[in-house]
Amino acid sequence: MTVAVVRAEKAEDVAKALELLGGMGRFVKNGERILVKPNVCAAKPSSTGTVTDPELVAEICLMVKEAGGEPVVGESPIHPFRSARVFRKAGYGDFQKRFGFPLVDFDASDSVVVKVPRGKVLREVRVARTVLECQGLINVPVLKTHLQTIVTLGLKNLKGLVPGEDKVHVHVRGLDEGIVDLNTLFPSRLVVVDAMVGMEGELGPTNGRPVGMGLLVAGDNVVEVDATCCRLMGLDPRRVPHIRKAEERGLGRTQGFQILGENPEEVKREFDLPDHPELNKFMITSVLLRLYHYARKPLDLFLGRERVQRPEGKVGLKEDSCDGCTLCVSSCPVGAMTMEGKKPRIDENSCILCLCCAEVCPRGALYRARK
């Protein structure tokens, strides 16, 4: 298993990474249908570090085609964003017309429920039918921070195989293990991380700050690629719960593999990372907190409020940035948000501080504040 780190200013530089890995022919057999899965999570261009550069995706499709495969691009953005708008604003609206490769909107296409034989928290999951119709998967995420999972790279990118609202079930069942479950079901043959422009800060994956890294990271094992990306961000990969769990479940290693091309120590940047220890703690207890929300009164009677702790802090609103779009209200899994006039109001007693609202806010108006 090998990871390649190459300097990249433009999409064509992906050829340098593939050359180090032995060429696209290693990953694609003649006549195979190959799903190319970018991260197109929100309605922002790739210059913000939010989504994969469409030119990079097209370049990979071209290489797949030249290797004898039939590439298909597919994605489902963050729920409840409207996929058509996201694709348009992220530079994917005319993808098929511009590059000649099909783009499947997983939210608007047929989907099926499949069993997850090696699932720990997911026994079954709904995925777009296109995913099952492809013989191989090339995973093309962005190098970014994430307010719930510290980073979002190759492993986490597979959540976009699950259409629309069904993503909420992955969160409710346990996001970290759910991410690993998805990767047991759909292993990536090749991962190419768009680190030309990444994203840092507490408000990744949609509202963080862009970081010009000028890199691409590619490899044949998703855990190794993610671990390398963490090191490029100045982060120990084993501090990221879903990467650690993926390693523990035998999906790959976080160290002891070969890295070709640039030396990560020489090209890394110290990223401003989310406040992860507390969030980790929250993610581990999130299922309990959700249960607590729905069974609050009986639990209060038996346990007393102080026995079941909510994470410290609250959701803050930058009123000047909010345009009253209501997306946050529809994203809240426990109904803690309502619109009061043109601004959202948060019921702090119901809020479980999952930050789903901050993740979807297109204007970065919501943030995690101290009490």
Ligand code: SF4
């Ligand atoms: S942080 Fe609170 S208000 Fe925001 S989505 Fe989660 S529960 Fe709802």
Ligand code: SF4
């Ligand atoms: S806080 Fe963000 S998501 Fe919520 S209404 Fe305002 S702009 Fe929309």
